[in-house]
Amino acid sequence: MxxxxxxxxxxxxxxxxxxxxxxxxxxxxxxxxxxxxxxxxxxxxxxxxxxxxxxxxxxxxxxxxxxxxxxxxxxxxxxxxxxxxxxxxxxxxxxxxxxxxxxxxxxxxxxxxxxxxxxxxxxxxxxxxxxxxxxxxxxxxxxxxxxxxxxxxxxxxxxxxxxxxxxxxxxxxxxxPCIDRFRYGTDGSGAKNLIVPIGGSRNPAALNVNPELYTDDSGNARTDANLYMNGAEIFEFSMTRIPQLFASLFDESFTVENVDLFAFHQANKFMLDSLRRRIKLPAEKFIAEFEHCGNTVSSSIPIALKESMLKGVLTEGKTVVGVGFGVGYSWAGCVIKW
The missing domain is CATH 3.40.47.10 (Thiolase/Chalcone synthase)
Structure with a gap:
C-alpha cells in the first residue's frame, strides 16, 4: 500500500x-x-x-x-x-x-x-x-x-x-500527496557572498589564531573568523532566482490561485516586500513572521508556519507554497497540503 x-x-x-x-x-x-x-x-x-x-x-x-x-x-x-x-x-x-x-x-x-x-x-x-x-x-x-x-x-x-x-x-x-512539486537550485559561484572564511579544512582555525580585524566601507568590523554577507549580491541573487523558481512550481493544473498562503524564507522586511512585489503576490496571503525573532535561517519557514497556525491563519485543508533561499547559493520550493 x-x-x-x-x-x-x-x-x-x-x-x-x-x-x-x-x-x-x-x-x-x-x-x-x-x-x-x-x-x-x-x-x-x-x-x-x-x-x-x-x-x-x-x-x-x-x-x-x-x-x-x-x-x-x-x-x-x-x-x-x-x-x-x-x-x-x-x-x-x-x-x-x-x-x-x-x-x-x-x-x-x-x-x-x-x-x-x-x-x-x-x-x-x-x-x-x-x-x-x-x-x-x-x-x-x-x-x-x-x-x-x-x-x-x-x-x-x-x-x-x-x-x-x-x-x-x-x-x-x-x-x-501532501508535500509535493519540489524544485531545487544551486549556484556555488555565490558561496563567497555569505560565508565564514576561517574554521574549516580550507582555512583551519588552528592556523589563524589571531585573525586580522578589518572594517568595510560601511563601517562594519569583523575578522575572517566571523560571518560575512555581501547584502547587495544576496539581494540581486534573490530577485533573479526566486521569481524563476516560483514560476516553475505552477502549470495549467496548478496555478497561483490554488494557493492559500505563501511561506517564503523570512529574511527581512525589505527582501520579502521586494520579492512579493516582483512576483505580484497579495499581501494577505504572504506570511511575515519575523518581527519577534529576526532571520532564523533554516528555522524561519517552520516558525512562520507555526505562528500562522497559532493565529488561525493556517488551518487544515489549506495549500501552502514554501520557498527557501540564501547561503550557497541555494534555493528550493515545494507545495504543502495542510
Missing part, C-alpha cells in the same frame, strides 16, 4: 537572551530604533548564551514537540538535523541528539548543512524516506546559532540574524 509524507506537528524555541533594537541602537548610535526597524522589520532577536549551542535549542524544540503529541519516542525512526553551527565537525550532531532525546538505537540520524533553503530540502529528504517505505515518522530539526559567528561590531548582520530551532514531525499517511 502506498504511503505519503505529511507534516503533522511543528514546534519551535528561541533562546532566553534577547537582543532588542534598543540594545543595537546603544551599540550603533548612528542607527536609532526606528531606522533599524524600518530597514529590517525586526523588533528583536534572540541569541544563545556563551555556553549554549544550536544543539541545545534543537533538543528543547524536540522535547516541546514530543511532549505535545501522542507518539512514543520509540516510534521515531529517523531524525534529520539541518545546521551550519554543529557542536563538532564530527560526529554528527544528530547522533548526539538521538541519544540525548532517548530515541531508539534503530533510529537513523544525520546532519546536513544547508542554511536558508534547509527546511524545504529537509522536507524533500523526509518525503523520500517516507514514500520509499524507509520510515514512518521522521523528525526534521532545524537549528542555528549564527550569533556565535557574528562580530559584535558588524551591524550589517547583527541586526538581522536571530538564533532558533524548530522541530517538525513528518508522518506516513494513507492519502496524498
Amino acid at each position: 502506498n504511503q505519503f509524507a505529511k507534516i503533522t506537528a511543528i514546534e519551535y524555541v528561541l533562546p532566553v537572551q534577547t537582543l532588542s533594537n534598543e540594545d543595537l541602537a546603544r551599540d550603533f548610535p548612528e542607527w536609532n530604533v526606528d531606522k533599524i526597524f524600518s530597514k529590517t522589520g525586526i523588533n528583536k532577536r534572540q541569541v544563545v548564551s556563551v555556553d549554549e549551542c544550536a544543539s541545545d535549542l534543537a533538543f528543547n524544540a524536540c522535547e516541546k514537540l514530543l511532549n505535545a503529541i501522542e507518539l512514543e519516542r520509540s516510534a521515531i525512526d529517523f531524525i534529520i538535523l539541518c545546521t551550519q553551527s554543529p557542536d563538532y565537525f564530527l560526529p554528527a550532531t544528530a547522533c548526539i541528539l538521538q541519544d540525548r532525546l532517548g530515541l531508539s538505537t534503530q533510529c537513523g540520524a544525520f546532519d546536513y548543512n544547508q542554511g536558508c533553503s534547509g527546511f524545504i530540502y529537509g522536507l524533500g529528504l523526509a518525503k523520500g524516506l517516507v514514500e520509499t517505505g524507509q520510515a514512518k515518522n521522521v523528525l526534521l530539526v532545524t537549528a542555528e546559532a549564527y550569533s556565535k559567528y557574528i562580530h559584535p561590531a558588524d551591524k550589517s548582520v547583527r541586526t538581522l540574524f536571530g538564533d532558533a530551532a524548530a522541530a517538525t514531525l513528518i508522518q506516513a499517511v494513507a492519502e496524498g
Whole structure:
C-alpha cells in the first residue's frame, strides 16, 4: 500500500537572551530604533548564551514537540538535523541528539548543512524516506546559532540574524500527496557572498589564531573568523532566482490561485516586500513572521508556519507554497497540503 509524507506537528524555541533594537541602537548610535526597524522589520532577536549551542535549542524544540503529541519516542525512526553551527565537525550532531532525546538505537540520524533553503530540502529528504517505505515518522530539526559567528561590531548582520530551532514531525499517511512539486537550485559561484572564511579544512582555525580585524566601507568590523554577507549580491541573487523558481512550481493544473498562503524564507522586511512585489503576490496571503525573532535561517519557514497556525491563519485543508533561499547559493520550493 502506498504511503505519503505529511507534516503533522511543528514546534519551535528561541533562546532566553534577547537582543532588542534598543540594545543595537546603544551599540550603533548612528542607527536609532526606528531606522533599524524600518530597514529590517525586526523588533528583536534572540541569541544563545556563551555556553549554549544550536544543539541545545534543537533538543528543547524536540522535547516541546514530543511532549505535545501522542507518539512514543520509540516510534521515531529517523531524525534529520539541518545546521551550519554543529557542536563538532564530527560526529554528527544528530547522533548526539538521538541519544540525548532517548530515541531508539534503530533510529537513523544525520546532519546536513544547508542554511536558508534547509527546511524545504529537509522536507524533500523526509518525503523520500517516507514514500520509499524507509520510515514512518521522521523528525526534521532545524537549528542555528549564527550569533556565535557574528562580530559584535558588524551591524550589517547583527541586526538581522536571530538564533532558533524548530522541530517538525513528518508522518506516513494513507492519502496524498501532501508535500509535493519540489524544485531545487544551486549556484556555488555565490558561496563567497555569505560565508565564514576561517574554521574549516580550507582555512583551519588552528592556523589563524589571531585573525586580522578589518572594517568595510560601511563601517562594519569583523575578522575572517566571523560571518560575512555581501547584502547587495544576496539581494540581486534573490530577485533573479526566486521569481524563476516560483514560476516553475505552477502549470495549467496548478496555478497561483490554488494557493492559500505563501511561506517564503523570512529574511527581512525589505527582501520579502521586494520579492512579493516582483512576483505580484497579495499581501494577505504572504506570511511575515519575523518581527519577534529576526532571520532564523533554516528555522524561519517552520516558525512562520507555526505562528500562522497559532493565529488561525493556517488551518487544515489549506495549500501552502514554501520557498527557501540564501547561503550557497541555494534555493528550493515545494507545495504543502495542510
